[in-house]
Amino acid sequence: MSSISYKDAGVDIDAGDALVERIKPLAKKTMREGVLAGIGGFGALFEVPKRYTEPVLVSGTDGVGTKLKLAFEWNMHDTVGIDLVGMSVNDVLVQGAEPLFFLDYFACGKLDVDTAAAVVGGIAKGCELSGCALIGGETAEMPGMYPAGEYDLAGFCVGAVEKSKILTGSEVQAGDVVLGLASAGVHSNGFSLVRKCIARAEEAGTVPATLDGKPFKAAIMEPTRLYVKNVLAALAAHPTADGGIKALAHITGGGLLENVPRVLPDGLAAHLQKGSWPQTELFAWLQATAGIDDIEMNRTFNNGIGMVVVVSAAQADAVAATLRASGETVYTIGTIAPQGSGAQVVVA
Numbered sequence: 001m002s003s004i005s006y007k008d009a010g011v012d013i014d015a016g017d018a019l020v021e022r023i024k025p026l027a028k029k030t031m032r033e034g035v036l037a038g039i040g041g042f043g044a045l046f047e048v049p050k051r052y053t054e055p056v057l058v059s060g061t062d063g064v065g066t067k068l069k070l071a072f073e074w075n076m077h078d079t080v081g082i083d084l085v086g087m088s089v090n091d092v093l094v095q096g097a098e099p100l101f102f103l104d105y106f107a108c109g110k111l112d113v114d115t116a117a118a119v120v121g122g123i124a125k126g127c128e129l130s131g132c133a134l135i136g137g138e139t140a141e142m143p144g145m146y147p148a149g150e151y152d153l154a155g156f157c158v159g160a161v162e163k164s165k166i167l168t169g170s171e172v173q174a175g176d177v178v179l180g181l182a183s184a185g186v187h188s189n190g191f192s193l194v195r196k197c198i199a200r201a202e203e204a205g206t207v208p209a210t211l212d213g214k215p216f217k218a219a220i221m222e223p224t225r226l227y228v229k230n231v232l233a234a235l236a237a238h239p240t241a242d243g244g245i246k247a248l249a250h251i252t253g254g255g256l257l258e259n260v261p262r263v264l265p266d267g268l269a270a271h272l273q274k275g276s277w278p279q280t281e282l283f284a285w286l287q288a289t290a291g292i293d294d295i296e297m298n299r300t301f302n303n304g305i306g307m308v309v310v311v312s313a314a315q316a317d318a319v320a321a322t323l324r325a326s327g328e329t330v331y332t333i334g335t336i337a338p339q340g341s342g343a344q345v346v347v348a
Contacts, residue, residue, distance in 0.1 A: 256303065
C-alpha cells in the first residue's frame with residue numbers, strides 16, 4: 001500500500017510556511033508600544049501601555065461578509081483586508097477606545113500564497129493606518145470546506161480606554177447636535193443587495209463605467225474608511241467631560257436607523273435632516289437599480305455616513321472644524337430631541 005502525505009490530502013505545509021514568511025515584514029510595519037511578542041509564537045504578548053492609569057479593555061470581532069464574493073469574481077484581494085480591520089477597529093473606537101492589537105483568521109480550501117499575501121497585506125495596511133499592531137492570526141487550509149479560489153476572513157481587535165472616559169451615550173441630551181462623517185462608499189455591509197443590483201444591471205446591460213469618478217469595480221470595492229486616528233484626536237481635543245463629544249455610532253449593518261439608537265438614552269431620538277448630506281452617485285445607482293425607498297436605503301446601507309458623532313450644541317462647530325482639519329468630510333445632519341411616541345431615528 002502506497003503512503004499518503006498531508007500534501008496528498010490537500011494541505012501544503014510548505015505553502016503555509018511560505019505565507020508566514022511573506023507576512024512577517026508586513027506585520028513588522030504595524031508594531032507599536034506594548035508588543036512583547038508577535039507572529040511566530042503560540043500566542044502573542046501585549047502589555048497595556050503604562051500611560052493608562054485605569055485601563056479597560058474593549059474587544060471587537062467581525063468579518064467582511066459577501067463582499068468577498070466580488071473579490072473572488074473580480075480578482076480584487078488587496079483591499080478586503082482593510083475592510084476586515086475597519087469593521088472591528090471602528091466598533092472599538094465608538095467606546096472611546098484606542099485599538100491596540102489585531103488578530104486575523106484566514107480560511108480556505110487550498111492555499112494560494114499570492115492571494116493570501118495580498119489579503120494580509122490589506123490587513124497590515126489597515127492596522128498601520130489605525131495605529132494597531134497585527135500581532136497574530138491563523139491560516140487554515142481545509143480541503144473540501146471551500147470552493148476553489150474562495151476563502152473566508154474573520155478579525156479580532158482589542159483596544160483600551162481609561163475607565164473614566166468610556167463613551168456610553170449616557171451624557172446625550174435633547175438639543176445636542178448630530179454630526180455625520182462621510183463614508184468611503186458601501187464599506188462592508190449590504191453586499192447581498194449590492195450583488196443583486198450588479199446582476200440586474202449586467203442582465204440589462206446598464207452597468208455604469210464609473211461612479212463618483214472611479215471605475216465601477218473600484219467604486220464598489222472601495223474599502224471601509226478607518227476613522228480611528230482622526231476621531232481619537234478629536235476626542236482628546238473635545239472630551240466628554242468638557243461638554244465635547246458625547247457619543248459615537250459606527251454605521252454598519254442596520255444603517256443609520258438601527259445603529260444610532262444603540263448610543264441614545266431611553267426617551268431620546270435623533271432627528272436627521274434629509275438632504276443634509278449628499279447622496280453619492282454610488283448610492284443613487286444602488287437605490288435606483290434596487291428600486292427601494294429612502295427608509296430601506298437608510299436601514300440597509302450607511303448611505304454615505306460611516307460614523308455619527310453626537311456633540312453638545314455649544315461645541316458642534318469646534319468639533320466639526322477639528323475633524324475637517326484632520327481630513328474628515330463632516331456634515332451637520334440633525335439634532336437630539338425627546339422621542340415621544342415615534343422612532344428613535346427619524347430622517348425627514
